Amino acid sequence: MLWWGYANWQHSIWHLSAVVNNPATVLGPKGRLRGGQQGWGKYTAPSQLANIETMVAFGVFGIAGAVGTDEIMATSAYLRPLGIPLVETSTGAGKFRRNKGGRYIVNLRISFADEALYLVDFALSILFKRKISVFWQEDGLGQSVMNGTIGGLTALGLSLWSNGSYSPLTPANISSGVDGLVANGPPNVIITATPAPQLTLLLQTILKDPRFSPSTVILAVNTELDFTQIAPVIAGSSFTIYTTVPGGVPLPNVDDPFVQAYSNAWEAVTSIPLTQGGMLTYAAGLLIKATFERMGCTETITRDRFIDTIYGTEMFDFEGTRAGPYIAADSDCDATTCACNQVRRAGVLYGNEVGDDRGMICSLCLPRANQGFHTISILNVSTAGVYSTVPDSTSSWTTCAASSSSITRPIFIAHMSAPSAKDANLALKSKLVESGISNLLQYLSGSTKQALHLQALDYAGNTTTMLSQLAILDSNPLVLLILCPVMENSDMWNTFQANVPSGMPVIAPVTSLQQFRTPFDSRFTNLRPSAYEEIIGIVNWMVRSHNVSRISILLQANSAGVLVGQSQDFLEILPNATANQNLLIYSSGVVVTGSNDVSAALESIFVSSYIATSEPNNPITVDGPDGIIIGISDTGISEAIMFIANASLAGHKVVYGVPTSSAWQPESWSPAVAAANGSVFGLADPFFSSEASMEKLYGPIWGGYLNSGPNMINQSSSLVFEGVLSGIFLDALLAILATTTRAGLTDSVYSSSMVHLPLNTALAYGPFVQPPSTCSAEWASFTFHGLNGLISAAPASECMSGASNEGAQGFFINVFSDPSNMNPLKQASGGHYSIVNAGASLNTYT
Incomplete structure (x- = not known):
């Protein structure tokens, strides 16, 4: 009969008994795992070690359920030379995962550093808060959480907002730690790495301290905190408190198969309430049971074979909850490293702890992964101490331990x-x-x-x-x-x-x-x-759809006569757009923003002109353009409407084209459509048109x-x-x-x-093409019809040719004839789609 010891934690006997004594999980072959030897004591390293020594003398095969970082330090140092397995330490200290633990410590609980990484992830990607501080106890727990938090933030290019700490030797004096938390102003989030009494004291302090925001979020690393006792301290406050569930799924999630199995097995042996830590010890019992089952009865059962079986199995499954991977040391450990391990087993400190380079070699023979659970969840804690699960807050990873790459970059x-x-x-x-x-x-x-x-x-x-x-x-x-x-x-x-x-x-x-x-x-x-493509498209629509041959443009200027909005772009582009249709600009006119005066623009645009292609003995003259581009911004719409109304009263029927700079609100052009008197009125829109077109x-x-x-x-x-x-x-x-x-x-x-x-997949934007080198355009001054401005001259080099950062493949021109129906979706004509010439570079025009 093989005996297992339960160290320090009173509930451990019940949790392991839930595995051993539950009829649904009774072990098979006689002589495998029948019961346990318990040793209870105060939560101190000397008392736990005394219990361990008593159980070793009794002849236990292994120990399960030891608790406390300092306690495990003493316990593992004693057990390691003896080769006695220690399953589930209930500590999150990283040193028992990759270094001091060695191969005989088998962990289920995730590490404190993993918890801290996840809390950083939760704060950033779920809460969207980045002013993250840490309140920590100056020991292994606190340092692990600090390191994990800083590592997670650093990976994303962020810095720790602040931190405050206190000595475990003077746990009632946390004032300097509290001051440290607000050194840079109030934090959004405080990650705590502290036992319950100090967390309670912190909450009491910041609740009364005006330097802290009432909406401060507390993220508490799980140290077996009992929030039913902490809750009265914050009753009525606006704090939001969360705590981790470091291994497996959260207890309130009773629908989970693993939690349900634990609950059923637990209720069969005791009426003591379920606990998260208890579930870890229950899982330890399942892992021990599963390992013995895999070992079989044909060979001698030894402790080394037990440990080898765990690392040989790698992955364990507890009702769908995964434990592992447990990965053994590198297989290529040479004689030097193995000898080093033998020295270490004899109780000698690691080489790297005493300045001996052998320690670095020895580390190759340590287990590469001995942390079972790779899942963590979050519980919300109400100010009444009621726990509730947080949707979509469970995170899992498959690497040996969590790393900065585990963090979701929000x-x-x-x-x-x-x-x-x-x-x-x-x-x-x-x-x-x-x-x-x-x-x-x-x-x-x-x-x-x-x-x-x-x-x-x-x-x-x-x-x-x-x-x-x-x-x-x-x-x-x-x-x-x-x-x-x-x-x-x-x-x-x-x-x-x-x-x-x-x-x-x-x-x-x-x-x-x-x-x-x-x-x-x-x-x-x-x-x-771009404005370039818009003007080209509007000109093409005027010419191809409405046989326009005389195109003018109405521009907008301020009281000083300087073109405003996109008028300068339009003026620069129009000569190229008309040239593409073998046309010249017929005329141009300018309205001044807020002037309510369009007379000068009317006179400038509607000028008589001799048609050069007419017969010399029978000259033909026209009294104005048959197409006008309204090249203004939305601040010039009132003057543009006035211009159109006066042109209609004068009997001018033209095709109007309005770029998107002022066409974004079609209903504002209703008066213009009403006054157009037989003219065609088209508004450009980059994405929106009739229902059929959409x-x-x-x-x-x-x-x-x-x-x-x-x-x-x-x-x-x-x-x-x-x-x-x-x-x-x-x-x-x-x-x-x-x-x-x-x-x-x-x-x-x-x-x-x-x-x-x-x-x-039929709709795409592009091409987006970078130039082969850095280029810059030169700007030259110009004068056009008495207007001063700047125009993009040819680049200093031709390396810009073909570069494009514009994705549109085309745009719509929506034609309106009914002033009471200015909804593009309901337009009678169905809209016109102007294809952008993807082969034309945006940077080749001058």
């Missing part, structure tokens, strides 16, 4: 806009785009299996606030990108572009400004077509959009869909992301060239 997506801006148009734009992003990301969080978090920043239309927010984003390495920023005007875009942190990807800025395409800047990944182009994506909820369906604005589509594009990038870093995201864009959207 993806913080920054969105910068101004929903609280005083400017009504800017506020509305911001709300619409943010609505699309936030609705979609709720869905994408599951589909990408990433911890996605939208950090929506409201700069309220204030430049100073926007710059401050950019600086904050730069300081947070967890912010992967800026998605769909919305700015008020070209001046604000200039400031944004100049101050975006170096290396920070900006995906789908809500603008067609040429400056985000040329000169090439790999930080910006554009989904919208279904044809976007397929399942459009169907998913319609089913996304009333907030999405009721919005006719394309800006909501632009936010949705940008999120889907990001989802496609995350699926091919090699490393979850800013540089990795940029590399994924350009290494893929064409980014195919999920659910619809």
Whole structure:
């Protein structure tokens, strides 16, 4: 008959008896495992060691259920030379996994360092908090948790916010430790590595200390804390407290097969309440039982053979809960290392502890993995001491121990806009785009299996606030990108572009400004077509669909006569666009923002002209253009409507084309359509058109959009869909992301060239092509019809040729004839799709 000893922990006898005595788990062959020799004592190293010595003298085969790091130090030092197995130490100290434990210690509980890594992961990817501090006891427990926390944060480019500690020799004096926690300001999260009395004292202290936030989150490393006793201290507070379940699944999860088996076996032998630590000892009994069953009866049962069987089995399964892998020492240990092991077994300290290089060699013969459970869960603890499981909080790993690679890097997506801006148009734009992003990301969080978090920043239309927010984003390495920023005007875009942190990807800025395409800047990944492509597309539509031959442009300027918004881009691009159709610009005119005066623009645009191709003896003259591009921003819509109304009163019937700079809100053009009097009115839109067009182009994506909820369906604005589509594009990038870093995201864009959207492989954006070297464009001044501005001259070298950071393959031109129906989805004509010329470089025009 083989006897096992239960050390120190009174409940151990019941937990192992639940395995031995339960009829469902009775061992088979006689003489295997029949009972146990118990030794109870106070929670001190001397008393536990005294019990161990008594049990060894009794002749136990092994020890199970010893507890306490200091106690295990004394116990293992005594047992190791004797070759007596010690199964489940109930300590999280890492030294008993890779070093001092040796092959005779078999752990089930995960290490304190593993717990700390997971708590970092939980704080970042579930709670989305990164001001993480540690309150710790100055011993092996505390140091392990500190090291694990710092290691996890460092792997993600973060630093520990602060830490506070106290000496276990003076456990009632924690004041200096509390001061340390707020050295850099109040933390969001405090990871605690302390026994229950000191955790209680900490909670009492910070509850009354105004330096701490009432919403502080406590993440307590599991040291057999009894929160039913701690709860009265924080009753009525707003603290949020979580604790770990270091091994197996959380006890409240009674539906789990392993927990249910433990519960049934436990109730068969005692009425003492279930405990998490007890479940670990119960698992130790199952591991001992399974090991003996694998050993069989044909050979002599020895302790070395018992240990060899564990490492030979590697993996154990307890009702679906995995324990292992247990991995033995490297098989190529030579005679030197084996001899070193024999010296160590004789009770000599490790070589590396006394400055002997042999210690480094000896470590090769230590077990490479002797930690059984590789699963950890989180319990929420109410201020009443009630435990509850946290959904989706269980984490598992298959490596020997958790490492920084086990941490899920949360993806913080920054969105910068101004929903609280005083400017009504800017506020509305911001709300619409943010609505699309936030609705979609709720869905994408599951589909990408990433911890996605939208950090929506409201700069309220204030430049100073926007710059401050950019600086904050730069300081947070967890912010992967800026998605769909919305700015008020070209001046604000200039400031944004100049101050975006170096290396920070900006995906789908809500603008067609040429400056985000040329000169090439790999930080910006554009989904919208550029102003260049828009003007070319509008000109092609006018000529091919409506036989227009005389194209003019209406521009917008401020009171000083300087072009504003995208008027400068349009003026620069139009000569090339008309030249592509073998045409010249017929005329141009300018309206001044807020002037309510369009007379000069009418006179400038509607001028009589001799048609050069007419017969000399029969000259033909015309009194104006038959196509006009309304090249303004949304701040010039009132003047543009006035211009169109006056042109109609004068009998001019023309084809109007409006770029997206002012076409984003179709209903605002209703008065213009009403006054157009037979003219054709087309509004450019980067993504949105008739129902038939949307279904044809976007397929399942459009169907998913319609089913996304009333907030999405009721919005006719394309800006909501632009936010949705940008999120889907990001989802496609995350699926091919090699490393979850800013540089990795940029590399994924350009290494893929064409980014195919999920659910619809026919739809792709690109090509995204980097230039072979760093290039810059030169800028030259120009004068056109009395207007001064800058124009992009030919690059200093031709290396920019072919570079592209624009993904659009085309855009829509929605034609409206009924001022009471300005919804693009319901337009009578069905919309026109202008294909972008993918072969034309964005950087070859002058």
